[in-house]
Amino acid sequence: MSRPLTFTPPPGTRSAPLQTSRGAFAALLTPAAGPATSTPRPTALLLPGFTGSKEDFTAMLQPLAAAGYGVVTVDGRGQYETPGPDDQEAYAQGELARDVLAQAAAIDTPVHLVGHSLGGHIARAAVLLDPAPFASLTLISSGPAEVADVQKQKLKLLSDALTRLEMAQVWEAMRAMGPPQDADAGDEPALRRRWLMHNPAQLIATGRQLATEPDRVGELAALPLALHVMSGESDDAWPVPLLDEMAVRLGAVRSVIAGAEHSPNTDRPERTAEALAAFWDAQG
Numbered sequence: 001m002s003r004p005l006t007f008t009p010p011p012g013t014r015s016a017p018l019q020t021s022r023g024a025f026a027a028l029l030t031p032a033a034g035p036a037t038s039t040p041r042p043t044a045l046l047l048p049g050f051t052g053s054k055e056d057f058t059a060m061l062q063p064l065a066a067a068g069y070g071v072v073t074v075d076g077r078g079q080y081e082t083p084g085p086d087d088q089e090a091y092a093q094g095e096l097a098r099d100v101l102a103q104a105a106a107i108d109t110p111v112h113l114v115g116h117s118l119g120g121h122i123a124r125a126a127v128l129l130d131p132a133p134f135a136s137l138t139l140i141s142s143g144p145a146e147v148a149d150v151q152k153q154k155l156k157l158l159s160d161a162l163t164r165l166e167m168a169q170v171w172e173a174m175r176a177m178g179p180p181q182d183a184d185a186g187d188e189p190a191l192r193r194r195w196l197m198h199n200p201a202q203l204i205a206t207g208r209q210l211a212t213e214p215d216r217v218g219e220l221a222a223l224p225l226a227l228h229v230m231s232g233e234s235d236d237a238w239p240v241p242l243l244d245e246m247a248v249r250l251g252a253v254r255s256v257i258a259g260a261e262h263s264p265n266t267d268r269p270e271r272t273a274e275a276l277a278a279f280w281d282a283q284g
Contacts, residue, residue, distance in 0.1 A: 002049060002056040002116070002263040007190040010062050018074060020102035025074045026081035028054050033065040042110035042135040042280070045103060046073040049117030049141075049263075050206055053080035053194050056116065059269035060276075067277035072107055076122070078202025080194050091205035097125035104133040112280050116140040116265055117237060118206055121213055128219055136226040136283055138276060141262050143238030144246045145215040151237050155207040162200045171195050217249045227252035228279045232260030232267060253279055 009015050009028055017024035032041065044064060048056045054073040064071050077099055078084025078091060089095075100122060104111045113134045115123030120142020127137050146152065161170045171192055220227070229247035231240055233256060240256070247254040255275040260267035 001051040001191075002266045003191060004055045004058050004266050005187065006058060007055045007187055007194075008058075010058065012065060013058075013061050018072060018103060018106055020099075020106040022099050022102040023077070024082075025076070025099070025103060026054065027072055027074045028058070028061065030061040030065050030071040032068050032070045033062075040109065041068055041070075042112045043070040043072060043107050044112045044114060044276070044280070045100070045107060046071060047076065047100065047113075047115040047119030047123050048073070048079065049115075049119050050210060051195065051198065051203065052116065052119070055080075055190075055194075056263065057265055057269075060265060060273040063270050063273035064277060067273070067281075069112070069277065069280060070109075072103070074103060076119075076202075078199035080197050084199045084202050086199065086201050088201045088205040091202045093122065093125050093209055094129075096122045096206075097129050100126035101130055101133065110135040112136045112138070112276075112283075114138040114140060114276065115142055117142050117262065118210055121209065124216060124220055127223065127225065128216065131223050131225050134225060136228065136280065137220075138228040138230060138279065140230045140265060140272075141232065141235055141237065141243075143242055144217045144249075146213045147210050147237045148239065152211045155211050159204050159207055162204055167196050167198070167200060217246055221250045226279075226283050228255065228276075229253070230255040230257065230264065230272070230275060232257050232262060232264045235262050237262055253282075255279070 013028050013030040015028055018027040046057045054075050057073045061071055075082040111134050113123050120139040227250045229252045231243045257264035257268050257271050264272045
């Protein structure tokens with residue numbers, strides 16, 4: 001999971017619900033802080049990954065605002081501070097994609113859409129439903145299809161555990177099985193609280209999506225939309241060479257963040273923000 005160093009919004013960022021036609025979504029809202037431009041720039045909408053939350057982008061908010069971009073980052077339905085039903089069908093990818101379209105409509109400007117990992121698959125599905133609201137799409141550590149086999153095995157173990165155990169018990173099991181360095185990374189009480197607030201139905205349904213996602217690169221490449229593929233130097237969910245190949249198939253801009261792994265947004269947030277702003281600037 002992404003491990004933000006803090007769950008406290010930075011100065012200039014407001015924590016408030018984003019009201020949409022499909023309900024309210026917990027959000028962090030950061031206005032642009034850079035020099036005014038004659039034509040308002042699109043707003044960035046950032047979608048977190050599996051087990052993640054809007055706070056996975058906290059350290060990027062001020063750099064992006066300073067570059068002249070307003071940012072909205074959200075918890076999807078059933079993620080952290082956005083409630084969701086206990087019905088797994090409510091988390092079908094099409095439903096989550098329509099949530100994103102409603103979020104974009106509520107922002108009411110052109111949107112630079114960004115999705116990390118699972119959020120990338122949801123972002124891709126939203127753009128394929130309706131590309132009109134979007135000025136660009138950036139996929140961060142989000143591959144062309146299903147995750148690597150070792151991750152499928154982990155997702156199966158997690159799904160089985162979630163059907164038998166309480167969320168607190170699953171958390172303790174994950175902590176016991178995780179790498180030792182994880183114990184010293186991030187705000188542990190806040191990470192535990194975030195985990196406990198996720199809806200298990202959301203985790204089971206979206207974990208299944210990660211393990212079965214089809215390759216939709218051809219569909220995405222056919223859209224007249226600026227595309228950007230970003231990752232760290234290594235990735236345990238999708239091999240980096242596979243992400244390189246996907247970028248070529250998409251005709252996308254490719255950014256590799258030095259010193260980062262599956263979550264460049266938390267591993268190297270300032271460098272990730274720089275790469276995003278450079279891509280957006282190039283779109284005019």
